[in-house]
Amino acid sequence: MKKYNPSNIDLTKYIFFTGKGGVGKTSIACATAVNLADSGKKVLLISTDPASNLQDVFNLDLNNKGTQIKEVPNLTVVNLDPEQAAAEYRESVVAPFRGKLPESVITNMEEQLSGSCTIEIAAFNEFSDFITNQEKRKDYDFIIFDTAPTGHTLRMLQLPSAWNTFIAENTTGASCLGQLSGLEDRKEVYKNAVSTLSDSKQTTLILVSRPDESPLREVERSSNELLDLDIISQNLIINGVLENYDENDTVSKQIYERQQNALNNRSAALLKLNTYIVPLRSYNMTGIDNIRNMLNSDVRAEVAQKEVNTNDFQTIDNIIDDLYNSGKRVIFTMGKGGVGKTTIAGNIARGLAGKGVKVHLTTTDPANHLSFIETKINGITVSHIDEKTVLVAYQKNVLDKARETMGDADLSYIEEDLRSPCTQEIAVFNSFAEIVAKADNEVVVIDTAPTGHTLLLLDSTQSYHKEVERTQGNITPAVQNLLPRLRNEKETEVVIVTLPETTPVFEAQRLQQDLQRAGINNKWWVVNSSLLLTPTNSPFLKAKAQSEIQWIDKVSEISNGNFAVIEWKDKV
Numbered sequence: 001m002k003k004y005n006p007s008n009i010d011l012t013k014y015i016f017f018t019g020k021g022g023v024g025k026t027s028i029a030c031a032t033a034v035n036l037a038d039s040g041k042k043v044l045l046i047s048t049d050p051a052s053n054l055q056d057v058f059n060l061d062l063n064n065k066g067t068q069i070k071e072v073p074n075l076t077v078v079n080l081d082p083e084q085a086a087a088e089y090r091e092s093v094v095a096p097f098r099g100k101l102p103e104s105v106i107t108n109m110e111e112q113l114s115g116s117c118t119i120e121i122a123a124f125n126e127f128s129d130f131i132t133n134q135e136k137r138k139d140y141d142f143i144i145f146d147t148a149p150t151g152h153t154l155r156m157l158q159l160p161s162a163w164n165t166f167i168a169e170n171t172t173g174a175s176c177l178g179q180l181s182g183l184e185d186r187k188e189v190y191k192n193a194v195s196t197l198s199d200s201k202q203t204t205l206i207l208v209s210r211p212d213e214s215p216l217r218e219v220e221r222s223s224n225e226l227l228d229l230d231i232i233s234q235n236l237i238i239n240g241v242l243e244n245y246d247e248n249d250t251v252s253k254q255i256y257e258r259q260q261n262a263l264n265n266r267s268a269a270l271l272k273l274n275t276y277i278v279p280l281r282s283y284n285m286t287g288i289d290n291i292r293n294m295l296n297s298d299v300r301a302e303v304a305q306k307e308v309n310t311n312d313f314q315t316i317d318n319i320i321d322d323l324y325n326s327g328k329r330v331i332f333t334m335g336k337g338g339v340g341k342t343t344i345a346g347n348i349a350r351g352l353a354g355k356g357v358k359v360h361l362t363t364t365d366p367a368n369h370l371s372f373i374e375t376k377i378n379g380i381t382v383s384h385i386d387e388k389t390v391l392v393a394y395q396k397n398v399l400d401k402a403r404e405t406m407g408d409a410d411l412s413y414i415e416e417d418l419r420s421p422c423t424q425e426i427a428v429f430n431s432f433a434e435i436v437a438k439a440d441n442e443v444v445v446i447d448t449a450p451t452g453h454t455l456l457l458l459d460s461t462q463s464y465h466k467e468v469e470r471t472q473g474n475i476t477p478a479v480q481n482l483l484p485r486l487r488n489e490k491e492t493e494v495v496i497v498t499l500p501e502t503t504p505v506f507e508a509q510r511l512q513q514d515l516q517r518a519g520i521n522n523k524w525w526v527v528n529s530s531l532l533l534t535p536t537n538s539p540f541l542k543a544k545a546q547s548e549i550q551w552i553d554k555v556s557e558i559s560n561g562n563f564a565v566i567e568w569k570d571k572v
Helices: 025-038 054-058 082-097 103-112 116-132 134-139 151-157 184-197 213-228 250-264 288-294 316-325 341-354 366-375 387-403 408-417 421-438 452-467 477-486 502-517 539-546 549-558
Strands: 014-018 043-047 075-079 142-145 203-209 234-241 274-279 330-334 359-363 380-384 443-446 492-498 525-530 563-567
Touching: 014 025, 014 184, 025 043, 025 054, 025 075, 025 142, 025 203, 025 234, 025 288, 043 116, 054 075, 082 103, 082 116, 103 452, 116 142, 116 151, 116 184, 116 421, 151 213, 184 203, 203 213, 213 234, 234 250, 250 539, 316 341, 316 563, 330 341, 341 359, 341 380, 341 443, 341 492, 341 525, 359 421, 387 408, 387 421, 421 443, 421 452, 421 477, 452 477, 452 502, 492 502, 502 549, 525 549, 549 563
Parallel strands: 014 142, 014 203, 043 075, 043 142, 203 234, 234 274, 330 443, 330 492, 359 380, 359 443, 492 525, 525 563
Antiparallel strands: none
16 A cells, blocks of 8 residues: 555545544645645635534634635635534524424424534535535635535435425424425535536545544445445545554554554455555644644654653543442443443443442444353343344334325435434434333443434424324333433433544534533543553654643543543453
């Protein structure tokens, strides 16, 4: 695999980066933009990522109109806020119904338009202007976006019923409001934007991943989804590759071997893509100098080492003691994919069982489920929720009901809506609620948690069904009973798991704010996979560990000091 250098790739006018949070999309998009601008090209860089840290990268206040970067004269940066755009869009859709429909229906409508899908639509609405603007096309050699629409969003744009508002007819438990119902006048713009996206002469899509099994699986799924939509001009960048290791340092050797194993076992689908690597860097991607260096070298400025007494950090045992002493009955671990939620849930279950507590561990990770079965730990019952199976069952149930009242066009919309992340959450939550309902004498620990949005959606759907006397909705008795328990801080704890890096911390903070919106208690945080706690002697990894300190400090501030730090381990 070659090192990534934008100058050596035949890039098109429009360049989109896509990948899960924390893989380095924004950093690589910025490095690409600076590299091309330094070579004399006029570049427009646009961020539509709600977790974007562009302002930190450029040390500038950015806006949605465009800011010229003084140190890079050919570069203009636009920072769009899709969350603000989503709020404005939501109000424009709901406002005409205020005063005309019951308050419970209005609340339900608002919550349906408060999820990640709506933010994606709002982001697409924002950047579609840039991708179809002929003046911008003439003014710039390259227009770069640091995130791309998902396959789910693009499919939604192609469905007629997504543009409709249909409220009264739907009792299915799926969204009953067309995600695009307020954007009818934008249809033509969207059509042109989607057409440009799938035109390989105009658009290059760059998938970004990390050299680890989970993100590589995820990027393969994204690639296949976009291929199905005829977006075929795809490249893959694997970011954060450790190029060599110190023979005398166990930690660097373990990281190197784990990465190489993931790279050597890439799927056949990924092997077909033009693939490039960006080496692991020891510094945070802030400031123009670091962004310029990212694609060239790991030049480390001499920075005074900050002394941190890692003995002062709390451990997972402190969290377990607190959960035990406070008598928690329902414990979630929550965080984005790949942060180690399942491992932490397992550790909590073991710790509580060690104190004589009867524990029911529910995992959505099949491999981890098997390892627990093999170890047969006394006091732990293990159940596995197969996310695919429960999702298919939930989708079938909703579609069967929908077929009783809906035509083909509306069914197509419901079918696509059921592919949204929110639907997966609700399906898993239904299964989990059934387990909690039966586990009267056990503490239940689960390695995934519903977002505040999902809980509010279930809440408002329940109220809506009561209002219109349709009790046959998809809110099961188990879910009805669990919702109030989750808001009881004496009974429920959500442990937020993150990594000591920019995007994972920002994303975890947004998850916490969403929980607070739903009235859910969160006291504890876990900062997982910290190099700072490892015994590494590698100068490179020690420098990398120093870059973690600001994010550990940030978690300390957000959590009011209620956090534990866990060292990086070879087996997660």
